[in-house]
Structures are given as C-alpha cells and as structure tokens.
Amino acid sequence: MPAIFSLDPLFLGDAGNLEILAIVLAKVVIAFAGLMVSVMLMVWWERKFISDLQNRIGPNRAGPFGILQTLADGIKLFFKEDLIPDQSDRFVFKLAPYLSLVPAFLVFAVVPIGGDFSNGGDGLISVFGNDTYVQLADPHIGILFVLAMSSIAVYGIMLAGWSSGSKYPLLGSVRASAQMVSYEAALGLALVAVLLKTGSLSTTTIVREQAGEGPEFLGLFPMPDWNVIVLGVVPFIIFFIATTAELNRPPFDLVEAEQEIVGGFHTEYSSIRFALFFLAEFMNVVTMSAVMVTLFFGGPAGPDLGVLPAALWGFVWFFAKLFVFLCLFIGLRGTLPRLRYDQLMDLGWKLLIPLALGWVLFLATLDVFSDRGWTSGGERLVVTGVFLAAMLVFAGLLMVAISNGKKARERDGEEVFG
Amino acid sequence: MGQYLPILALLILAVLFAAISFVASGLFAPKRTTSAKRAPYECGVEPAQDTPDRFPVRFFLVAMIFIVFDIEIIFLYPWATIFRQLGLFGLVAMFIFAFAVFESFVYLIGNGALDWGPVKRAVRRELVDPGRTANTTIRRVGAEGRMEFDDVDTRTATPGEAA
Numbered sequence: 160m161p162a163i164f165s166l167d168p169l170f171l172g173d174a175g176n177l178e179i180l181a182i183v184l185a186k187v188v189i190a191f192a193g194l195m196v197s198v199m200l201m202v203w204w205e206r207k208f209i210s211d212l213q214n215r216i217g218p219n220r221a222g223p224f225g226i227l228q229t230l231a232d233g234i235k236l237f238f239k240e241d242l243i244p245d246q247s248d249r250f251v252f253k254l255a256p257y258l259s260l261v262p263a264f265l266v267f268a269v270v271p272i273g274g275d276f277s278n279g280g281d282g283l284i285s286v287f288g289n290d291t292y293v294q295l296a297d298p299h300i301g302i303l304f305v306l307a308m309s310s311i312a313v314y315g316i317m318l319a320g321w322s323s324g325s326k327y328p329l330l331g332s333v334r335a336s337a338q339m340v341s342y343e344a345a346l347g348l349a350l351v352a353v354l355l356k357t358g359s360l361s362t363t364t365i366v367r368e369q370a371g372e373g374p375e376f377l378g379l380f381p382m383p384d385w386n387v388i389v390l391g392v393v394p395f396i397i398f399f400i401a402t403t404a405e406l407n408r409p410p411f412d413l414v415e416a417e418q419e420i421v422g423g424f425h426t427e428y429s430s431i432r433f434a435l436f437f438l439a440e441f442m443n444v445v446t447m448s449a450v451m452v453t454l455f456f457g458g459p460a461g462p463d464l465g466v467l468p469a470a471l472w473g474f475v476w477f478f479a480k481l482f483v484f485l486c487l488f489i490g491l492r493g494t495l496p497r498l499r500y501d502q503l504m505d506l507g508w509k510l511l512i513p514l515a516l517g518w519v520l521f522l523a524t525l526d527v528f529s530d531r532g533w534t535s536g537g538e539r540l541v542v543t544g545v546f547l548a549a550m551l552v553f554a555g556l557l558m559v560a561i562s563n564g565k566k567a568r569e570r571d572g573e574e575v576f577g
Numbered sequence: 578m579g580q581y582l583p584i585l586a587l588l589i590l591a592v593l594f595a596a597i598s599f600v601a602s603g604l605f606a607p608k609r610t611t612s613a614k615r616a617p618y619e620c621g622v623e624p625a626q627d628t629p630d631r632f633p634v635r636f637f638l639v640a641m642i643f644i645v646f647d648i649e650i651i652f653l654y655p656w657a658t659i660f661r662q663l664g665l666f667g668l669v670a671m672f673i674f675a676f677a678v679f680e681s682f683v684y685l686i687g688n689g690a691l692d693w694g695p696v697k698r699a700v701r702r703e704l705v706d707p708g709r710t711a712n713t714t715i716r717r718v719g720a721e722g723r724m725e726f727d728d729v730d731t732r733t734a735t736p737g738e739a740a
Binding site for chain 2: 267304325337358359431434520565
C-alpha cells in the first residue's frame with residue numbers, strides 16, 4: 160500500500176497522536192532551521208564565489224572567511240528604518256512579503272533530503288520505533304505542490320510592485336509576472352516527462368524509481384537510473400532554464416534589472432521587509448535546486464559506500480548534488496549577460512514550450528508502442544522516424560507563423576528615415 | 578489529511594517567523610520618517626509624472642495565452658500518470674488535444690501576439706547627393722543623405738514604398 164501511494168507511513172501506522180505530533184514538530188523545526196542556515200550559507204557562498212570569479216576577495220570580516228556576513232547583514236536590517244511610501248496601498252504593501260516568503264518555505268516540505276534508497280531500500284528511517292520518510296510531508300499531490308507554491312510566489316512579487324505606488328516597482332512586477340507565468344508553462348511541460356516515467360506525483364516514489372542502475376554507457380559500465388539520462392537530456396535542460404527564469408536569476412533577472420528599473424519590485428521596500436524578500440529569493444534558489452535534484456538526479460538515492468551508516472549516505476548524496484546546482488546558478492550569474500525582454504519571451508514561448516510538448520509526446524509514443532510489442536530496434540526507429548517527420552511539419556508551421564507575425568509587425572512599425 | 582499536517586505546521590512557523598520579524602523591527606528600528614523619504618523613488622528628484630495606471634496590453638495577452646497552456650498542462654498530468662493503461666487510445670486522444678492547442682498557438686504567433694518591442698521600418702527617401710551643392714556647402718552626414726543604404730537594414734523596404 161505505501162509502496163504504491165507512497166504516503167508517509169507515520170500517519171498510517173498506529174502511533175499515538177501525541178507521538179506523531181512530537182515527531183512532526185521536531186521535523187518541522189529541524190527543516191526550518193536547516194533551511195535558514197542553508198540560505199545563510201548560500202548567500203555567503205554566492206558572494207564569495209562570485210568574488211572569486213571577478214577577481215575580488217568578497218566578504219572576509221565577519222567570522223572565519225566572512226561566513227557570518229549574512230547573519231550580520233540580517234541583524235543590521237532589523238535596526239533600519241521601515242518606510243511605507245505615502246502612495247502605497249498599505250495593506251497589500253505589508254501583505255506582499257508574507258506571500259513571497261511563506262511559499263518559499265513550503266516548497267521544501269515535499270523534498271526528500273535523505274534516507275537509504277540503495278539496494279532497493281525504501282528510504283524510510285525509524286524515529287523512536289515509528290517509520291517515516293526523511294522529508295516533511297509526502298502527500299498524494301507531491302510535486303504539484305511545488306508548482307502550486309511557485310504560482311503563489313508570483314502574487315507576492317506582483318502585489319509588492321503594484322502596491323508600492325511607484326513606477327519602477329510597477330514595471331518590475333509586470334515584467335516579473337509575465338516572465339514567471341511564461342516559464343511556468345515550460346516548467347510544467349518538462350515535469351510531465353518525469354511523470355511519464357514515474358507514473359506518480361509523489362516525490363518519494365520519483366526518487367525510488369531513480370535508485371539503482373540504469374542503461375549502460377556504451378556497454379562499458381551502468382549509469383545511474385536518473386531521469387536526466389532516461390528521459391533524454393532535453394526535459395532537464397528545459398526544466399533548468401525555466402527554473403532559472405522562475406527564480407529571476409541571471410541571465411533572466413530582468414525583474415531586478417538595476418540599470419533600467421532600479422531594484423524592480425522591491426525598490427520601495429526597506430528594512431526587514433526587504434530582508435524577507437531577499438530571504439525568499441535565495442530560499443527559492445535552494446529549494447528549486449533541491450527539486451531539480453529530486454526530479455532528475457535521483458535526490459538522496461546513491462550507492463552506499465560504507466564508512467558511514469547507510470542512512471547518512473542519503474544526506475551526503477543529496478547535499479553533494481544540491482551543491483553542484485547552487486554553484487551552477489552562481490556560475491551562470493558570473494558569466495552570462497542579461498537577456499533582452501523580447502529574447503526572453505521568444506525563448507520561452509517559441510522554443511521551450513513547443514519543444515517540451517513535443518518531447519513529452521515523443522516519450523509517450525515510444526512507450527505506448529513498446530507496450531504494444533514494437534520493441535525491436537527497427538520498429539522503434541520507424542516510430543521515431545514517423546514522429547520526427549510529423550514534428551518537423553509542425554516546427555515548420557511554427558516557423559512560418561513566426562516569420563508571418565514578424566512581417567505583420569514590421570508592416571505596422573514606425574517608419575525610420577520617413 | 579494527516580499527510581498535510583507537517584505542511585500546516587511549517588506554514589504556521591513561517592508566518593510566525595515573518596510576523597515576529599516585523600514586531601522586532603518595529604521595536605528596534607528608528608522612526609525618523611520625513612515626507613521626502615516616503616515619496617516614490619525617483620533617484621532623488623521630484624517625480625515628474627504620476628505612476629502610470631496602464632501598462633501594455635501585451636502583458637494581458639501573455640496571461641491569457643498562459644491560461645490556455647495551463648489548461649493543457651492540467652489535462653496532461655492525469656494522462657501522464659496512467660497513459661500506459663490508456664494505451665493507443667489515450668495517446669491518440671492526447672495528440673488530437675495537443676494539436677488543437679498547438680493550432681491556436683500558431684494562430685496567435687502568426688498574428689504577432691507574442692512579439693515584443695518596437696519595430697522600425699526602414700523606408701527609402703528621395704536620394705540626394707551627399708556632396709556639396711549649389712544651395713548649400715554643408716556636407717550632409719548620416720544615412721538620410723547617402724546614395725547607398727549600406728549600413729541600414731532595408732529588409733522590408735521596397736522601392737514602391739518610397740515615401
């Protein structure tokens with residue numbers, strides 16, 4: 160039963176209510192504290208790493224290697240004057256930081272961060288005789304919860320900009336909401352590819368499906384059974400680009416393009432209200448990296464190499480994979496120039512969304528035909544060929560439409576030298 | 578509903594954290610506000626214009642097209658979890674549905690609904706000699722006086738359109 164629905168057995172067993180409550184509270188407090196510390200370290204590491212990329216030293220005063228710099232900044236912001244602009248909508252202005260921060264926390268609830276998945280392990284750990292997963296919650300909707308929360312975060316940014324009663328925040332928030340909804344479509348479509356393979360929305364099941372050995376690499380050695388390999392690399396790349404845009408990270412940080420619109424949606428925010436937006440932003444980077452690790456890189460699943468107890472290897476693998484993604488985000492910020500708004504929208508709508516949709520249909524077609532007995536190499540080639548031919552027709556159609564749209568706009572365009 | 582208990586607990590904790598931060602900030606932060614500080618941010622000068630109430634209609638278009646795609650994605654999720662049971666029937670149905678959405682998407686793109694930014698159209702004027710003439714000794718500079726349009730994008734300009 161739990162194997163299919165993968166619900167947290169903590170709530171299915173016969174543990175007493177008080178016992179459950181105690182375990183839940185302990186998990187929540189640990190997750191909360193862990194998340195705060197990881198965000199603190201992430202902010203410090205980003206500043207330190209980007210300094211190295213730019214030949215600077217970066218923070219080096221507060222604590223060893225400046226590791227307490229974020230804490231010092233946070234404490235400082237408590238002592239800064241909290242301004243509410245005269246032209247703002249006071250209620251919404253105060254509400255917006257909550258809408259931004261709370262979803263950032265909640266996304267982390269469904270991410271499995273540990274547990275032993277090696278050798279067919281189910282990732283359960285035992286806390287005082289009660290089995291539970293090393294994640295806060297594992298509801299039926301699982302990964303949909305991540306999408307729901309990232310949609311709510313759009314409201315925080317939209318309302319923050321709108322309620323400020325100032326032009327730069329308004330511009331920033333309008334840009335932000337258009338950008339975030341555009342890339343949410345691509346994000347959702349790339350996610351469908353994962354569901355095709357897993358057949359379940361539960362994050363624990365998604366991780367368990369990726370444990371063990373996958374296809375052979377050129378017949379030499381088995382690769383891990385990660386979704387990034389099994390699904391072809393395309394869904395992961397789409398998901399990664401869409402996530403970067405969702406997070407408003409460079410090169411998609413038009414929302415906070417300081418050369419054009421000051422600070423974007425949080426221009427009018429000061430003191431602790433700004434700090435909460437900042438916290439939410441970096442927390443989103445950490446949690447969305449964790450979601451990517453879960454969906455495409457097997458989360459905490461990995462081989463048990465001995466030395467440590469088996470249950471600890473889950474943490475090690477998870478944080479190692481997470482760290483790679485965090486460094487990747489910082490590296491992107493250090494190397495890529497910001498996109499123009501039309502380039503951003505074109506990339507999202509005219510490339511990522513059609514490609515993600517086509518890829519999902521391609522994977523489904525292959526699976527359906529192999530279920531019907533078309534398993535030999537030749538038969539798969541036929542299916543692939545026919546599918547690719549059809550997709551080329553649609554891609555051509557899209558290309559014609561794009562060039563038509565461009566022509567129509569140029570016809571109506573403003574004349575120069577006229 | 579027990580599965581959602583941890584999420585609820587985390588929600589309460591997160592809201593409490595934000596609320597306590599505000600209270601702490603209220604206790605510690607100085608209150609020396611002036612009307613200049615509370616004015617809309619404008620790089621230190623008096624705002625010359627009010628905040629616009631309107632913004633380009635394209636943003637609304639994006640929101641509407643997003644809803645179309647969101648609905649498609651919502652239909653894809655349940656199908657993706659059980660598409661192996663549905664087999665060929667489900668696949669064909671999904672292809673028809675995806676085609677229906679794609680076709681409207683192509684129509685939108687073809688009308689330039691998702692194009693951004695101002696487009697300029699280069700138009701040929703009556704060409705003049707860039708050199709000195711009997712009327713003026715000023716040598717004309719810039720593209721408008723040149724016999725050639727080498728540097729100018731003339732993709733859309735046709736001789737018939739000359740203004």
